[in-house]
Structures are given as structure tokens and as C-alpha cells.
Amino acid sequence: MTDDCITACPRCEADPQPQNFGSPRNCAFKRDRLADGSMLIVPSDYSFTPDNWQCATMTALIDAYDRDRKKVIYGHDESMNIIPCDPDADSDYGGWIVLTRYKSRGKVSSAVHVGDFYPPRPLTVALAEATITFLQRRQREDEQHARR
Numbered sequence: 370m371t372d373d374c375i376t377a378c379p380r381c382e383a384d385p386q387p388q389n390f391g392s393p394r395n396c397a398f399k400r401d402r403l404a405d406g407s408m409l410i411v412p413s414d415y416s417f418t419p420d421n422w423q424c425a426t427m428t429a430l431i432d433a434y435d436r437d438r439k440k441v442i443y444g445h446d447e448s449m450n451i452i453p454c455d456p457d458a459d460s461d462y463g464g465w466i467v468l469t470r471y472k473s474r475g476k477v478s479s480a481v482h483v484g485d486f487y488p489p490r491p492l493t494v495a496l497a498e499a500t501i502t503f504l505q506r507r508q509r510e511d512e513q514h515a516r517r
């Protein structure tokens with residue numbers, strides 16, 4: 370990571386190096402600093418970068434859909450994942466996240482949002498957080514339904 374790039378996602382900022390980690394997280398969502406020192410984009414739009422390891426937001430997203438695995442489409446070795454976004458969300462947050470990773474080693478190779486109203490684009494922190502909330506809510510609803 371260079372000085373031009375800073376770690377960005379709130380979850381990584383809150384816990385940059387968990388006790389059991391041998392090295393600090395490398396956030397999957399970075400923002401670029403302009404020559405005048407200002408940031409290129411607003412925090413909610415931090416976009417995915419493949420230079421990452423153990424990003425806390427990515428870990429939370431993967432945990433959320435791993436628990437909800439029957440509704441996620443996996444490739445043969447689970448390196449390819451197609452994750453549903455909230456179907457009731459507005460047009461910015463509907464659609465699917467296509468995510469690739471090698472096993473569970475902490476690196477996400479690609480993360481793209483595919484929806485109806487835009488060309489495919491890099492996953493943002495805001496969409497990742499909205500999807501985590503959606504997946505957790507859906508899992509709670511499924512558990513409540515199963516108990517009836």
C-alpha cells in the first residue's frame with residue numbers, strides 16, 4: 370500500500386489488526402488521495418480493490434452469505450460466489466454481487482455489482498453493508514419461519 374492510498378472501510382478502521390492476526394488487515398475498499406490532500410470520493414462510495422487481505426467488511430459479507438448458503442450460487446470449489454442483494458432495495462442496491470476468492474484465505478480477487486440500471490461496477494462499502502444487513506435479516510426471518 371502506498372501513501373496515496375489509505376484503508377477505508379469503517380470495520381477495518383475499527384479493528385485494523387485482530388489479536389490473532391500476524392499482520393494488519395489490508396482493506397478491500399480504499400480511496401485515493403488527490404494532490405491537494407482531499408479524498409477523491411465520499412466514504413460510502415469506497416470501491417473494491419483486489420489488493421486486499423482479511424478486510425473486515427468482506428469477512429462480514431462472506432460470513433453473512435455462508436450462513437445463508439442455500440440461497441447463494443457457488444462455483445465448484447466455492448471460489449466463485451453470486452450473492453443476491455436486497456430485492457426490495459432501491460435501484461442502486463438491487464441485483465447481485467459477483468465475488469471470487471481462493472478458498473478461505475482472506476483475499477477476495479474480484480467483487481462486482483451487477484444490477485438492472487447500471488453497467489457492472491466495483492462493489493462499494495455501502496452496498497456491502499446493505500447486503501450484510503439484508504442477508505442477516507433474511508436469515509432471522511427463515512429461522513423464525515422454521516420454528517413455527
Ligand SMILES: [Zn+2]
Pocket residue numbers: 377378379380381382395396397398424425426427
Ligand atoms: Zn476493510
